[in-house]
Amino acid sequence: MYEQDSHAILNEIIDEIKPEIRKQELHHFYTRLGGNFFGILKLFRHLYGGRSDFKLQLKHLVETMARQYIARPKKFKKTDLAREKDSNWFLHQKWVGMTLYADGFADNLEGLRKKIPYFEELGINLIHIMPIMDCPRGASDGGYAVSNFRRINERVGDLEDLRAVAREMAKREMLLVMDVVVNHTSDEHEWAVKARQGDPAYQEYYYMFGDRSIPDMFEQTLPEIFPQHAPGNFTRIEEIDKWVMTVFNTYQWDLNYTNPAVFIEMMDIILFWANQGADILRLDAVAFLWKKIGSTSQNEHEAHLILQLMKDCCQVVSPGVLFIAEAIVAPVEIIKYFGENALDAKECEIAYNATFMALLWDAVATKNARLLYQGIKNLPDKLERATWLNYIRCHDDIGLGFGDEDIRQAGYDPRPHRDFLINYFAGKFKDSDARGLLFGENEKTNDARISGTLTSLIGLEKALDEGDLQKVDVIIKHILLLDSMLLAFGGIPLIYYGDEIGTLNDYSYIKDLAKANDSRWAHRPKIDWQKAARRSKSGTVEHKIFSELKKMIAVRKEIDAFADFNNREVLEVSNPRLFVFVRTNHRNPGDRVLVIGNFDAHPQYLDLAEVAGVLPDGSSRLLDLYSGKAPGMFKDRLVLPPYQFYWLTGQ
Ligand code: GLC
Numbered sequence: 148m149y150e151q152d153s154h155a156i157l158n159e160i161i162d163e164i165k166p167e168i169r170k171q172e173l174h175h176f177y178t179r180l181g182g183n184f185f186g187i188l189k190l191f192r193h194l195y196g197g198r199s200d201f202k203l204q205l206k207h208l209v210e211t212m213a214r215q216y217i218a219r220p221k222k223f224k225k226t227d228l229a230r231e232k233d234s235n236w237f238l239h240q241k242w243v244g245m246t247l248y249a250d251g252f253a254d255n256l257e258g259l260r261k262k263i264p265y266f267e268e269l270g271i272n273l274i275h276i277m278p279i280m281d282c283p284r285g286a287s288d289g290g291y292a293v294s295n296f297r298r299i300n301e302r303v304g305d306l307e308d309l310r311a312v313a314r315e316m317a318k319r320e321m322l323l324v325m326d327v328v329v330n331h332t333s334d335e336h337e338w339a340v341k342a343r344q345g346d347p348a349y350q351e352y353y354y355m356f357g358d359r360s361i362p363d364m365f366e367q368t369l370p371e372i373f374p375q376h377a378p379g380n381f382t383r384i385e386e387i388d389k390w391v392m393t394v395f396n397t398y399q400w401d402l403n404y405t406n407p408a409v410f411i412e413m414m415d416i417i418l419f420w421a422n423q424g425a426d427i428l429r430l431d432a433v434a435f436l437w438k439k440i441g442s443t444s445q446n447e448h449e450a451h452l453i454l455q456l457m458k459d460c461c462q463v464v465s466p467g468v469l470f471i472a473e474a475i476v477a478p479v480e481i482i483k484y485f486g487e488n489a490l491d492a493k494e495c496e497i498a499y500n501a502t503f504m505a506l507l508w509d510a511v512a513t514k515n516a517r518l519l520y521q522g523i524k525n526l527p528d529k530l531e532r533a534t535w536l537n538y539i540r541c542h543d544d545i546g547l548g549f550g551d552e553d554i555r556q557a558g559y560d561p562r563p564h565r566d567f568l569i570n571y572f573a574g575k576f577k578d579s580d581a582r583g584l585l586f587g588e589n590e591k592t593n594d595a596r597i598s599g600t601l602t603s604l605i606g607l608e609k610a611l612d613e614g615d616l617q618k619v620d621v622i623i624k625h626i627l628l629l630d631s632m633l634l635a636f637g638g639i640p641l642i643y644y645g646d647e648i649g650t651l652n653d654y655s656y657i658k659d660l661a662k663a664n665d666s667r668w669a670h671r672p673k674i675d676w677q678k679a680a681r682r683s684k685s686g687t688v689e690h691k692i693f694s695e696l697k698k699m700i701a702v703r704k705e706i707d708a709f710a711d712f713n714n715r716e717v718l719e720v721s722n723p724r725l726f727v728f729v730r731t732n733h734r735n736p737g738d739r740v741l742v743i744g745n746f747d748a749h750p751q752y753l754d755l756a757e758v759a760g761v762l763p764d765g766s767s768r769l770l771d772l773y774s775g776k777a778p779g780m781f782k783d784r785l786v787l788p789p790y791q792f793y794w795l796t797g798q
């Protein structure tokens with residue numbers, strides 16, 4: 148295909164586009180469309196070029212974009228222009244996020260808006276509200292089974308409430324992150340209802356089969372995501388005697404992206420949420436977007452093409468809006484969701500750093516950083532204009548997603564090592580303080596994942612039950628060590644709501660039929676605001692965690708070397724209990740911060756000679772930026788008490 152070809156097609160579409168669209172003030176839209184059209188056409192043709200209605204579908208796509216551009220509020224168009232000029236704006240270290248359920252954190256959106264001062268108090272300026280769109284009343288996978296993508300669940304409020312939240316946040320320069328569940332819909336969604344009534348056009352929105360022959364073929368290679376409560380990947384729809392693909396729960400129907408109508412609908416929905424004031428959209432389960440017989444149907448090349456096309460279309464209508472890829476997959480696969488062979492992210496600007504998350508948990512259980520070091524050393528560099536979302540806990544289970552090769556290089560045998568970790572977090576060893584729950588146990592593959600809050604997994608629940616106050620303090624240090632790694636690593640730290648006040652597992656889900664078989668609910672708390680109030684009372688667990696975290700966030704924001712510009716290097720040191728990396732200010736290479744964490748319950752030391760040359764020559768004394776004090780030293784050895792971390796600079 149040549150550029151001329153692309154111009155000709157674009158001109159043809161614009162000529163045909165509805166007159167009321169042509170009349171609008173679309174200057175920026177046309178410029179951006181012109182700039183991106185070659186890419187859009189190429190991708191759209193690759194995905195859908197074989198269809199006879201290809202051009203008509205392409206025209207629908209352009210019309211959809213134009214309509215959403217026209218609907219885009221002026222203030223967001225202004226933000227788009229500003230962000231286009233300052234395109235690395237999100238790599239700055241000032242961003243610190245929190246992820247939450249609107250009804251778990253507060254009762255509803257109005258309550259959430261009133262709690263904005265709480266975020267400000269802690270220093271949070273990016274808020275990810277998990278799905279709040281209409282979903283079934285009973286089981287809805289925590290809102291990830293959407294029955295209407297354009298309506299807000301009345302239990303948390305309505306669109307006006309959300310806009311009010313967005314306005315308040317914008318006033319305070321906070322970013323709003325919202326979910327778009329792109330891979331599937333609830334079986335109560337209008338499309339699913341029509342498909343179930345026999346409408347062939349809507350049956351085409353999903354993967355539906357008249358008998359088991361194709362499903363059986365798929366099953367040979369498809370893994371099971373929820374092997375316990377939703378085994379298999381297809382569900383029978385009695386009314387029409389068909390099988391529909393349901394990779395997650397039986398009530399979550401996978402969308403069929405081989406149908407361009409599905410792509411266009413979803414693009415429209417993405418742009419709709421951009422127009423409600425979301426700064427960043429979290430695209431859910433993106434690894435699953437394309438299905439192929441004979442494969443795991445994860446991370447397929449076409450899934451990447453769909454994301455590239457979504458990004459290109461978003462660039463035309465709302466270029467200030469970023470995407471987060473939720474792809475909890477192998478390290479070498481995650482990195483591809485930024486887009487390959489480019490400097491700028493061509494797919495999602497931000498991706499969950501599931502690798503770092505899982506590695507940190509390994510270091511917690513083993514009390515050393517061998518695998519953590521190995522895994523991070525082997526983590527490929529990300530693109531320049533892209534960043535990680537770093538987290539310790541989120542609403543999902545913890546999967547031990549690091550590679551077997553990394554485990555071997557760290558000196559372990561993969562299978563027993565993974566078993567050890569699972570058993571450790573399930574609290575099966577005498578010396579394990581963890582109170583985790585198993586999730587997704589699969590007898591066929593012998594796999595399992597882990598549920599539980601950060602605090603219960605580290606051991607706070609057990610220590611409190613035992614009334615061991617000394618231990619409580621050590622565990623708090625352990626929690627803060629993990630926070631310190633997140634905040635220094637490079638990328639956007641995302642704190643899981645409740646962790647800032649040491650929230651423990653909540654076992655009440657067992658009594659709720661819609662939740663009982665999904666242990667992830669143990670770590671999806673309803674915030675107890677009386678407990679939260681204790682954050683102001685010194686001596687309490689809440690105060691110890693909250694106040695230190697608050698300070699850590701404030702200090703992070705002042706450290707330029709913590710901005711994310713591929714400016715991190717992990718260092719190999721002889722003491723495996725320590726995890727050590729250096730961050731360099733991209734504008735001033737002499738300005739460096741040496742980050743050190745002791746993952747052991749006993750004091751450790753590091754010979755400074757091992758990190759000689761990392762800090763600027765001539766700096767005779769070290770300063771820990773976090774505490775504002777000199778670190779523990781004995782002669783030329785740096786001393787780290789149990790679970791101590793330092794953010795060191797020379798002075
Ligand atoms: C994502 C969500 C998870 C959900 C799944 C299916 O992984 O984070 O909670 O179960 O997608 O929507």
Ligand code: GLC
Pocket residue numbers: 372432474475476543544546596
């Ligand atoms: C996600 C992840 C998986 C996770 C699940 C939700 O898509 O791929 O690791 O466990 O869905 O729990």
